[in-house]
Amino acid sequence: MTKGAQAGATAEPLLQMAADFYKWRTVLFAVELGLFTALLHTPMTPAGVCDRFGIDRRGATDFLDSLVSVGLLERADGDGAYRTAPLAARFLDGEKAAYLGRFLQQADARWSRLGEGLLTGEPQNGARPGAGMFVRQHRSRQEWRAYYGGMDALNGPSGRALVDAFDWGTVKRVTDVGGARGNVLAELVRAYPHLEATVFDLPAVEPVFTEHMAELGLTGRVAFRPGDFFRDALPESEVVVFGHVLHDWDVEQRRQLAGRAFEAVAPGGYALAYDTMIDEERRAKTNSLLVSLNMMLCTPGGSEYTPSEGARWFEDAGFAEVSHRPLAGDDTLLVAHRTR
Ligand SMILES: C[S@@+](CC[C@H](N)C(=O)[O-])C[C@H]1O[C@@H](n2cnc3c(N)ncnc32)[C@H](O)[C@@H]1O
Numbered sequence: 001m002t003k004g005a006q007a008g009a010t011a012e013p014l015l016q017m018a019a020d021f022y023k024w025r026t027v028l029f030a031v032e033l034g035l036f037t038a039l040l041h042t043p044m045t046p047a048g049v050c051d052r053f054g055i056d057r058r059g060a061t062d063f064l065d066s067l068v069s070v071g072l073l074e075r076a077d078g079d080g081a082y083r084t085a086p087l088a089a090r091f092l093d094g095e096k097a098a099y100l101g102r103f104l105q106q107a108d109a110r111w112s113r114l115g116e117g118l119l120t121g122e123p124q125n126g127a128r129p130g131a132g133m134f135v136r137q138h139r140s141r142q143e144w145r146a147y148y149g150g151m152d153a154l155n156g157p158s159g160r161a162l163v164d165a166f167d168w169g170t171v172k173r174v175t176d177v178g179g180a181r182g183n184v185l186a187e188l189v190r191a192y193p194h195l196e197a198t199v200f201d202l203p204a205v206e207p208v209f210t211e212h213m214a215e216l217g218l219t220g221r222v223a224f225r226p227g228d229f230f231r232d233a234l235p236e237s238e239v240v241v242f243g244h245v246l247h248d249w250d251v252e253q254r255r256q257l258a259g260r261a262f263e264a265v266a267p268g269g270y271a272l273a274y275d276t277m278i279d280e281e282r283r284a285k286t287n288s289l290l291v292s293l294n295m296m297l298c299t300p301g302g303s304e305y306t307p308s309e310g311a312r313w314f315e316d317a318g319f320a321e322v323s324h325r326p327l328a329g330d331d332t333l334l335v336a337h338r339t340r
Pocket residue numbers: 131134151152154155177178179180181184200201202205227228229230242243244245248
């Protein structure tokens with residue numbers, strides 16, 4: 001590095017990373033208190049917040065105003081009372097189906113064990129190898145709900161983008177493999193009412209799927225096919241979708257899933273896969289690389305991958321043409337065409 005470049009360097013990027021961490025801890029402590037749920041129903045002054053939650057006066061206004069500055073609380077001009085802002089009302093109210101608090105707390109717990117994960121290469125959420133990993137982790141309907149609160153926050157933008165990212169006009173049947181509680185297919189059937197849409201997921205997911213479809217007013221519009229994608233054939237379709245699914249598994253398992261997709265679609269059909277894919281040079285997409293580390297902390301074999309790695313699994317399964325395009329946020333969509 002030249003002398004001039006050294007003189008111009010500042011610690012700002014590092015300090016910004018530290019500030020992002022302060023922000024994360026502040027938000028998580030508010031989640032732990034249940035602050036956003038409480039202030040949604042009853043606005044409170046700083047003194048009221050201190051009395052209710054037993055926190056000391058010294059840091060209280062800085063704590064609350066920090067949350068105002070990041071858009072999670074609002075402060076009234078007159079009495080200075082704090083109330084929950086719309087973003088937190090939607091995703092951090094513990095009484096809502098879209099509650100993300102538990103999801104964020106789980107992320108915090110496993111990332112606090114990043115070192116252990118890197119030293120051992122093992123997940124830090126108790127996941128053990130084997131196809132039953134999801135069922136062992138989510139034993140109650142409540143746990144599935146908490147998990148899908150997070151999943152749906154992640155897949156919502158991709159589901160909406162998928163409506164325009166592919167030509168659905170001539171497709172009759174679409175299966176969302178590992179389609180969870182149907183959030184993505186809900187977007188597709190709203191835009192293309194002619195589609196025969198099916199979620200293929202584990203039997204334990206069906207009750208939360210049924211509940212979510214009712215909440216969206218789409219009961220009967222999307223079918224649910226229970227099954228295990230490592231053991232059971234996928235429903236015959238013109239298009240099968242793997243959304244945030246391949247990254248859960250090791251490469252051999254991803255190849256198996258690409259093979260299942262090839263069997264499910266007739267010549268002319270497609271497999272679509274979206275994940276937070278890494279750039280080919282593995283140096284530009286920081287979020288994707290961190291999400292890949294997150295998969296190490298969550299699963300025994302999962303990781304993100306580059307579009308060319310993903311394309312190879314589908315080509316080796318028999319798909320002839322595989323292209324990719326940006327989807328939403330950091331997600332990339334692979335489009336694999338079965339031509340024969
Ligand atoms: C990370 S979530 C992705 C959900 C959704 N597709 C999305 O884009 O957010 C993975 C999904 O795969 C499902 N899944 C896991 N193992 C499965 C298996 N062996 N057979 C069928 N579905 C499975 C899970 O239940 C879960 O809904």
